[in-house]
Amino acid sequence: xxxxxxxxxxxxxxxxxxxxxxxxxxxxxxxxxxxxxxxxxxxxxxxxxxxxxxxxxxxxxxxxxxxxxxxxxxxxxxxxxxxxxxxxxxxxxxxxxxxxxxxxxxxxxxxxxxxxxxxxxxxxxxxxxxxxxxxxxxxxxxxxxxxxxxxxxxxxxxxxxxxxxxxxxxxxxxxxxxxxxxxxxxxxxxxxxxxxxxxxxxxxxxxxxxxxxxxxxxxxxxxxxxxxxxxxxxxxxxxxxxxxxxxxxxxxxxxxxxxxxxxxxxxxxxxxxxxxxxxxxxxxxxxxxxxxxxxxxxxxxxxxxxxxxxxxxxxxxxxxxxxx
Amino acid sequence: xxxxxxxxxxxxxxxxxxxxxxxxxxxxxxxxxxxxxxxxxxxxxxxxxxxxxxxxxxxxxxxxxxxxxxxxxxxxxxxxxxxxxxxxxxxxxxxxxxxxxxxxxxxxxxxxxxxxxxxxxxxxxxxxxxxxxxxxxxxxxxxxxxxxxxxxxxxxxxxxxxxxxxxxxxxxxxxxxxxxxxxxxxxxxxxxxxxxxxxxxxxxxxxxxxxxxxxxxxxxxxxxxxxxxxxxxxxxxxxxxxxxxxxxxx
Numbered sequence: 080x081x082x083x084x085x086x087x088x089x090x091x092x093x094x095x096x097x098x099x100x101x102x103x104x105x106x107x108x109x110x111x112x113x114x115x116x117x118x119x120x121x122x123x124x125x126x127x128x129x130x131x132x133x134x135x136x137x138x139x140x141x142x143x144x145x146x147x148x149x150x151x152x153x154x155x156x157x158x159x160x161x162x163x164x165x166x167x168x169x170x171x172x173x174x175x176x177x178x179x180x181x182x183x184x185x186x187x188x189x190x191x192x193x194x195x196x197x198x199x200x201x202x203x204x205x206x207x208x209x210x211x212x213x214x215x216x217x218x219x220x221x222x223x224x225x226x227x228x229x230x231x232x233x234x235x236x237x238x239x240x241x242x243x244x245x246x247x248x249x250x251x252x253x254x255x256x257x258x259x260x261x262x263x264x265x266x267x268x269x270x271x272x273x274x275x276x277x278x279x280x281x282x283x284x285x286x287x288x289x290x291x292x293x294x295x296x297x298x299x300x301x302x303x304x305x306x307x308x309x310x311x312x313x314x315x316x317x318x319x320x321x322x323x324x325x326x327x328x329x330x331x332x333x334x335x336x337x338x339x340x341x342x343x344x345x346x347x348x349x350x351x352x353x354x355x356x357x358x359x360x361x362x363x364x365x366x367x368x369x370x371x372x373x374x375x376x377x378x379x380x381x382x383x384x385x386x387x388x389x390x391x392x393x394x395x396x397x398x399x400x401x402x403x
Numbered sequence: 404x405x406x407x408x409x410x411x412x413x414x415x416x417x418x419x420x421x422x423x424x425x426x427x428x429x430x431x432x433x434x435x436x437x438x439x440x441x442x443x444x445x446x447x448x449x450x451x452x453x454x455x456x457x458x459x460x461x462x463x464x465x466x467x468x469x470x471x472x473x474x475x476x477x478x479x480x481x482x483x484x485x486x487x488x489x490x491x492x493x494x495x496x497x498x499x500x501x502x503x504x505x506x507x508x509x510x511x512x513x514x515x516x517x518x519x520x521x522x523x524x525x526x527x528x529x530x531x532x533x534x535x536x537x538x539x540x541x542x543x544x545x546x547x548x549x550x551x552x553x554x555x556x557x558x559x560x561x562x563x564x565x566x567x568x569x570x571x572x573x574x575x576x577x578x579x580x581x582x583x584x585x586x587x588x589x590x591x592x593x594x595x596x597x598x599x600x601x602x603x604x605x606x607x608x609x610x611x612x613x614x615x616x617x618x619x620x621x622x623x624x625x626x627x628x629x630x631x632x633x634x635x636x637x638x639x640x641x642x643x644x645x646x647x648x649x650x651x652x653x
Contacts (some may be wrong), residue, residue: 095564151568153543178563182545185498185530189537194497194614197528210618215526216429219420221621222526224496228614262542262573266558269567277564320582327548327582328562333416333524334440334582342652353416359623363650365642371631378626380650381642385635393636397643401653 081170083109084230085118085137086160086187087129088179090268092149094120094128097175097280099135099242104202104235105173106136106245111204112170116247117141119163121156123149125253133249135242142253147260150268151179154261157186162256164191169230171209176234177280184234193228200239200339200360209233217333217356237280238339239360276312278329283307284340284361286314286331288354290347290368290387294324299391300346306398314338316348332357347387350375367391404459406449406516408483409505409532410442412467412474413525420622427617429525436470438477441520443587444580448550449518450482451585459515460484464508466501468492472603479598480590486603496526497613502534504608510539514575521546521579529579536577544570548583 085105087098102118109116118137120129125142132140143159145152164172164187172187174180176198188195200221201212209231215222226233278284287300297313304311315325317332331338333353343361348354350366350373358364359378366379367387376382383390414420415435423430438446446463453459463478465471466489475486489504509517517536522529529545536543548567549560552574559570562581590598632642647653 157537178546178561178568181529182533185533186537186543188530189499189502189534192499194499195528195530196615197498197530213527214623215620216414216418216420217416217524217527218623219418220422220429221623222496223618223621225616225618226614227616263544263576264571265568266571267569268563269560269569271565271567275565280564330582337527342646342650351417352419356416359626363646363652364626364629365646376629376631378629380626380629381645382629382631383633383635383638383642384631385638389636390639393639394642397639398653401643401647 081112081114081168083112083114083116084164084169084172085116086172086174086180086183087118087120087132088175088177089120089122089126092122092126094126097177097237098132100237100240101173101175101235102132102135102137103242104240108171108173108202108204108209114170115139119143119160121148121152121159125251130249130251133247134244136245136247137249138247140249140251143256144253145256145258150265152261153182153186153263155258156183157190158258159256160187161190164230171231171233174234176236180234184232188232191232193230193232194226195232195234196224196226197234198236199233200236202233214337217337217353218360219356236339278312278314278331278338279336281310281312282340283311283342284314284331284338285311285344285346286316286348287319287346288316288348289318291319297325299388303391303395303398306395306402308402316354317351345375345379346391348375349373350378404452404456404515405513406452406459406461406518407509407512407514408442408445408449408461408463408478408518410446410463410465410474410478411439411523412436412465412471413439413523416440416524422620422622427620436474438474439520439523441522441524441580441582444582444584445518445520446478446481446483447585447587448580449516452516452552462487464489464505466491466494466504466608475603476598477590479601479603480594481588482594485601488603488605489608490605491608491610493610495610495613496615496617498528498530499534500610500613502531502538504610505531506535506538509535516575517541517577519577519579521581532577532579541575541577542572543577544572545579546581547578548581550578550584
């Protein structure tokens, strides 16, 4: 029986939630391939949360342990995973298309000499081959590709593979791995503002555009984000990022991040095609804009026309009531 | 500083995507092509490093069709010294094949830095840079948004979810660049004129088919028609009700 390797992530010795999505995607492939899911975590020692991966469909969970893996070690992790895969029998290797996964997956694929399908939003198996769907042109089109590589290597877009509970044994082991000290080392992680969520991973994204008029006015967006009780991230249009109002990490669109949250609220954003491309896969889209002809209303499920400075605080108050 | 910058010719981000009759690729008719925006950060960084060092060379390498000479000329107009076009009409969907062709060209080039944009805005593969690094056995840092070089060592900052990773690496190295690293310059008229005389070498290449077979390119699913809930703050309670009861997201 071939296996599907689910490459999970930890930070500060805590399993990252995106790992549940990776195992969920891997389980879906494994069911179609008639294979087992083996979850691996590169870490200094077994991390809390890895023992729970069985709940999402991991048959086995292996901690690839090395003292140098406390923080992300690009070269060491790539080597440890590539060697594990070369050990044999894997039909697919699945990563998250997270900051770490985007760095690690190409390294592993190159070491294995196989192709990588990146930022995948759907997986299937056809005649024994892995078929992946991935957005191109920032989601203006979808590409369906068949992967000939043995194994097929994929990275899954965060927030798309909703974790599904599929209890399996999840038998845990710790495997000490020996790799040379890496040339590239993470010296330090500077944490963002406490509680700040990344727009690519948040369940709710509230983005502001030029309609905010000036950078200080983003406080109405931040206030609305806070009303959701720590589940919402603040995003921005390219116009306001280019103007220096917001950090580039917040930019949603073709030259920023493509996001698929459960709820996307566009505030004072007219809806340039490159912005729409970056958020149109959101499950529900709300637009608040004073111009009722703005293109953003064409993709929005719900629109409110009017002065955002009156509408957004009212919305924050109503949301707070719900969470109160 | 001897720096290679790999650039890609991509459709402008304002392009409306029309799918070709074969249902497998973009219909390029009427499409405006530009230098991949993330690659502009790589070109700019190379130019600034060369200027700071007071000496050195910036070579621009592009894999693409004959029309990609224009892409290279844009980078030359920004200030790069010379260009190499690895010419092919068939770029496979498998980024590893692109990486192999670039690595073959870059190998033994004596580069201090090899720079890429962190991804191309057409195929969203974000993989060719680190794959080239692996093929050449060079250290690599991806998605660099801040960079300090000192002698044979570098410190880069890269954005991760909820934070910044500070990464140390030795030179020579492969780096991929993110927005925020610098402000790419616009080519000045003088630069555009000078670029016409700069050397641009064209080398035909043949890439392997790779391990990615394109089955279909399709438009994204249409979003169902939305509705205008109302005007002004008085529409908010109804919006919240719809989000709770109809969309069930609150």
